[in-house]
Amino acid sequence: MSAAEVLRVMGDGKSLEDRAVPEGLGEKDLLELFRWLVILRTFDERAVALQRQGRIGTYPLYWGEEGTQAGALYACQEGDWVFPTYRQNSIGILRGVPVATILGWIRGYGGPAGFYNPRDYRVAPICVPIATHLPHAVGLAWAAKIRNDGTASLAWFGDGATSEGDFHEAMNFASVFKVATVFFCVNNQWAISTPVTRQMATSTIAERAAAYNMPGIRVDGFDPIACWKATRDALERGRAGEGPTLIEAYCYRLGAHGTADDPKLYRDDAETERWRPLEPVGRMFAFLSRLGVLDESTAEGYQQEAKRMVADGVKQLESIEQPGQDVLFDYVYSSGPPWTFQEGLAELESMSRQPEVEPPTPSPGPNTGDVEFPREP
Numbered sequence: 443m444s445a446a447e448v449l450r451v452m453g454d455g456k457s458l459e460d461r462a463v464p465e466g467l468g469e470k471d472l473l474e475l476f477r478w479l480v481i482l483r484t485f486d487e488r489a490v491a492l493q494r495q496g497r498i499g500t501y502p503l504y505w506g507e508e509g510t511q512a513g514a515l516y517a518c519q520e521g522d523w524v525f526p527t528y529r530q531n532s533i534g535i536l537r538g539v540p541v542a543t544i545l546g547w548i549r550g551y552g553g554p555a556g557f558y559n560p561r562d563y564r565v566a567p568i569c570v571p572i573a574t575h576l577p578h579a580v581g582l583a584w585a586a587k588i589r590n591d592g593t594a595s596l597a598w599f600g601d602g603a604t605s606e607g608d609f610h611e612a613m614n615f616a617s618v619f620k621v622a623t624v625f626f627c628v629n630n631q632w633a634i635s636t637p638v639t640r641q642m643a644t645s646t647i648a649e650r651a652a653a654y655n656m657p658g659i660r661v662d663g664f665d666p667i668a669c670w671k672a673t674r675d676a677l678e679r680g681r682a683g684e685g686p687t688l689i690e691a692y693c694y695r696l697g698a699h700g701t702a703d704d705p706k707l708y709r710d711d712a713e714t715e716r717w718r719p720l721e722p723v724g725r726m727f728a729f730l731s732r733l734g735v736l737d738e739s740t741a742e743g744y745q746q747e748a749k750r751m752v753a754d755g756v757k758q759l760e761s762i763e764q765p766g767q768d769v770l771f772d773y774v775y776s777s778g779p780p781w782t783f784q785e786g787l788a789e790l791e792s793m794s795r796q797p798e799v800e801p802p803t804p805s806p807g808p809n810t811g812d813v814e815f816p817r818e819p
């Protein structure tokens with residue numbers, strides 16, 4: 443397959459044809475994968491509503507990217523580590539992280555209320571700095587290779603992340619040392635307001651793999667089955683000692699960058715509407731219905747289960763006593779705080795006790811356009 447070809451299994455019932463379900467995915471798997479999509483979608487929609495109600499903080503929605511998450515995770519073995527970004531914030535739920543913990547993280551809680559122990563779930567901390575988790579994913583797989591324990595790692599990241607040095611360093615190291623890392627790039631074509639055409643001079647992300655002598659596979663990112671297949675093949679390759687793979691899941695960011703963003707300011711709604719019919723949840727439901735694997739009532743059952751799961755998580759979150767600001771520092775220092783710590787903390791506490799002071803009104807002064815710089819002594 444050339445880098446420009448897009449691997450796709452699910453058609454759209456119109457111009458895109460259905461292809462055969464790849465070997466290794468039975469009916470039970472297809473249903474479970476669909477169930478995962480429904481859980482992710484339900485969480486995402488509820489989280490946006492909670493943010494609007496002021497019950498959680500700014501939220502990076504992923505509406506439409508569920509297939510890139512569930513499909514890739516479903517291909518992993520239990521012992522494999524996954525490295526999410528803010529965009530895959532709730533992936534841990536599919537590995538048993540409580541819904542309330544993820545919501546607590548989005549609400550800004552520290553400590554156990556807003557954080558899970560990554561080792562318990564083999565889900566690395568949700569990464570907000572762009573691409574910084576990629577070298578970590580490679581390091582983990584490198585350690586596994588040295589131990590020869592068969593563990594692989596998978597890291598999701600966006601199109602924008604491919605412009606970071608960490609992306610290059612991780613790809614280079616992984617390919618030189620032939621570690622079992624799957625670089626799963628969700629090319630949703632936007633990095634906040636920067637379109638992918640301003641991100642790179644190549645026409646695909648997959649072709650950039652050639653620079654590291656690793657395979658670059660392009661899949662339909664709205665097709666969870668294609669995402670599963672590409673990831674399964676890449677993991678097999680990694681476990682066989684053949685090294686890393688770059689997967690480009692080509693799709694489109696159907697929602698805003700986050701709840702604090704308004705994409706109307708920088709892109710045309712008409713383009714978004716062209717991509718919307720390809721979104722994975724409705725499309726997989728239609729595909730599985732055409733195959734005779736899924737019906738309305740089973741899908742409805744999944745939906746009800748997911749709604750209950752998220753509603754219980756919200757209840758649990760809101761029953762937790764809100765932590766104080768001192769938890770901010772709980773996990774910062776591995777060998778105790780530095781000697782300046784108490785002094786800094788006292789200052790912070792006194793600042794938060796001070797009444798708010800009205801800022802002085804600036805005098806208008808003559809507007810000559812000249813800027814006065816302080817003179818050197």
Ligand SMILES: Cc1ncc(C[n+]2csc(CCOP(=O)(O)OP(=O)(O)O)c2C)c(N)n1
Pocket residue numbers: 529570571572599600601602603604630632633634695699
């Ligand atoms: C190192 C770093 N630089 C800048 C930012 C601010 N920032 C947050 S999200 C984002 C865009 C990332 O786009 P992309 O990698 O395509 O991922 P997407 O948000 O589309 O999932 C930027 C620049 C950051 N979080 N970290």
Ligand SMILES: [Mg+2]
Pocket residue numbers: 600601602628629630631632633634695
């Ligand atoms: Mg992006």
